[in-house]
Amino acid sequence: MDVIDLDQRRREAEGPAPEYATCPCGEAWFELRATPDKPGAVCMTPTGSITGYAGTPYCIGCGERYVVG
Ligand SMILES: [Zn+2]
Numbered sequence: 753m754d755v756i757d758l759d760q761r762r763r764e765a766e767g768p769a770p771e772y773a774t775c776p777c778g779e780a781w782f783e784l785r786a787t788p789d790k791p792g793a794v795c796m797t798p799t800g801s802i803t804g805y806a807g808t809p810y811c812i813g814c815g816e817r818y819v820v821g
Pocket of ligand 1: 775779811813
C-alpha cells in the first residue's frame with residue numbers, strides 16, 4: 753500500500769519562495785510615489801504581473817522608502 757503525503761506534495765509544489773521584495777518590517781506591498789520628474793506608474797503583462805515601474809517605492813506597512821538592489 754502506498755501512502756501519499758499530500759502535505760509533502762504541496763510543499764514540493766510550492767518550491768522555493770517567490771522572488772519578491774520585502775521591507776525589513778516584513779511587508780511585501782509598496783506604494784509607488786511620484787518623483788518630480790516621473791509619475792508613480794507601472795508597466796505589466798496582460799495578466800497583471802508588474803514588469804517595470806516608475807517612481808519610488810515606499811512600504812505601506814511602516815512608510816519607509818524601499819531601496820532597490
Ligand atoms: Zn516596512
